[in-house]
Amino acid sequence: MEANDIILSGILELYATGSASAQEVVLVQKYAAQYPEVAEELAKIEIDMERYANAYAVQPDASVKVKIFARINNEADKVIPFVVGNIKKPAKVIGIPAYWKYAAVAAIFLFLSSLAFNVVQYNNNDVATQKLQQTQKELAVLKDDNKVMESDMSVVQNKYSVPVSLHGLDAAPNAEAKIFYLKNTGEVYIDPSNLPDAPSGKQYQLWGIVDGKPVSGGMILTSKRGDKYRIQKMKTFGHAEAFAVTLESEVGNTSPKGPMFVMGKL
Amino acid sequence: MQNLNKYSEEELVQLLQNKDKPAFVYLYDNYAPALNNIIYRMVEDVSLAEDILQEAFVKIWNNFASYDKSKGRLFTWMLNLTRNLTIDMMRSKGYKKQSKISGDEISVHNLQDHSISITKFDSLGIRKQLAHLKPDQRIIIDMAYFNGYTQDEIAKEIGIPLGTVKTRMRTAILELRKMLQHT
Numbered sequence: 001m002e003a004n005d006i007i008l009s010g011i012l013e014l015y016a017t018g019s020a021s022a023q024e025v026v027l028v029q030k031y032a033a034q035y036p037e038v039a040e041e042l043a044k045i046e047i048d049m050e051r052y053a054n055a056y057a058v059q060p061d062a063s064v065k066v067k068i069f070a071r072i073n074n075e076a077d078k079v080i081p082f083v084v085g086n087i088k089k090p091a092k093v094i095g096i097p098a099y100w101k102y103a104a105v106a107a108i109f110l111f112l113s114s115l116a117f118n119v120v121q122y123n124n125n126d127v128a129t130q131k132l133q134q135t136q137k138e139l140a141v142l143k144d145d146n147k148v149m150e151s152d153m154s155v156v157q158n159k160y161s162v163p164v165s166l167h168g169l170d171a172a173p174n175a176e177a178k179i180f181y182l183k184n185t186g187e188v189y190i191d192p193s194n195l196p197d198a199p200s201g202k203q204y205q206l207w208g209i210v211d212g213k214p215v216s217g218g219m220i221l222t223s224k225r226g227d228k229y230r231i232q233k234m235k236t237f238g239h240a241e242a243f244a245v246t247l248e249s250e251v252g253n254t255s256p257k258g259p260m261f262v263m264g265k266l
Numbered sequence: 267m268q269n270l271n272k273y274s275e276e277e278l279v280q281l282l283q284n285k286d287k288p289a290f291v292y293l294y295d296n297y298a299p300a301l302n303n304i305i306y307r308m309v310e311d312v313s314l315a316e317d318i319l320q321e322a323f324v325k326i327w328n329n330f331a332s333y334d335k336s337k338g339r340l341f342t343w344m345l346n347l348t349r350n351l352t353i354d355m356m357r358s359k360g361y362k363k364q365s366k367i368s369g370d371e372i373s374v375h376n377l378q379d380h381s382i383s384i385t386k387f388d389s390l391g392i393r394k395q396l397a398h399l400k401p402d403q404r405i406i407i408d409m410a411y412f413n414g415y416t417q418d419e420i421a422k423e424i425g426i427p428l429g430t431v432k433t434r435m436r437t438a439i440l441e442l443r444k445m446l447q448h449t
Contacts, residue, residue, distance in 0.1 A: 010432030
């Protein structure tokens with residue numbers, strides 16, 4: 001018999017619907033092993049029938065599943081094979097009264113609900129913890145920022161603070177800097193936020209003009225953006241007549257050599 | 267107990283051969299409703315059908331080693347096992363196929379049929395499509411597949427020659443396939 005004749009005969013359909021005779025069952029299995037086309041067509045018919053069966057599926061009572069799993073979980077059940085004739089009233093074999101079935105179903109339902117609830121809660125908790133950690137990190141950063149700001153403001157708002165504007169010179173006409181000179185202590189602070197970024201290898205240096213001579217007030221940090229906006233404490237001069245900022249090599253100089261950017265008188 | 271994994275037929279078979287319980291939960295969730303209906307169509311008694319379904323699944327679990335995938339798909343094997351079990355059960359009880367159905371059982375059946383049908387796919391949509399199947403085609407499929415008639419019984423019941431059952435069954439299933447493709 002050719003594969004195509006087998007397919008056209010309808011024997012595969014009988015096999016898949018379970019109406020084939022014992023003899024035909026053996027034949028179909030032989031053909032399917034012999035001809036791939038037959039096996040393929042048979043699989044198609046089987047899938048058709050599966051879909052047909054599913055279209056009319058009827059959910060059994062939940063207790064059926066409970067009973068089945070109770071039985072397969074019980075090892076003893078494996079040893080004693082099921083004998084059809086021995087069971088006259090299968091419903092009575094287990095002998096569980098109806099209310100116990102409902103109780104079991106209810107208990108399982110409650111257990112699963114609580115399990116699901118816990119899983120959801122656990123996940124939620126996890127997410128919440130992550131969010132909290134994130135927020136705490138952000139808060140720490142903000143707190144640091146705030147501290148800096150507070151210390152900056154304390155300099156600006158200090159009642160002894162004398163602000164000195166340093167204005168741009170030829171090297172950088174738009175540059176500006178501010179000195180805060182504390183009259184009572186002689187401390188000197190600089191706000192370099194309006195100085196252009198120092199080119200690499202160079203750094204700004206503050207000078208105080210004391211008795212007509214420049215005295216170094218220290219290096220001004222502008223390379224790191226975070227530091228640039230900070231009001232920085234510089235060296236104390238005693239009494240300076242004026243302040244100036246020059247661009248020097250990174251290590252600084254004992255006397256100004258680079259171009260002067262800003263200057264202002266006290 | 268609901269198993270949310272999805273298995274291919276091959277994976278499922280392998281897992282079940284290794285007595286994997288989650289796979290068996292999946293098997294039950296996916297196939298028990300269809301088998302339940304097939305048993306019900308044969309015995310026409312809701313609680314008896316569920317008892318047989320229970321026996322069938324315990325048997326499927328215990329005898330899984332005897333499933334041979336070269337002989338067909340898993341569902342076909344389960345169906346044949348279930349059908350044979352049902353026939354044995356009916357014989358032992360002296361059941362007749364045209365047994366009476368009480369009004370209660372019909373209503374229970376219908377209730378379950380509509381309210382808790384499986385959600386795996388749109389069975390209602392498919393049923394709508396299948397409503398277009400010609401009555402004589404539906405009858406021959408249902409007699410064989412849902413009621414467990416042999417081809418001799420079908421031939422006698424419908425009054426057609428035995429040889430015609432095969433060809434008519436093929437035509438009917440080809441028609442069925444066309445309708446399933448539209449869903």
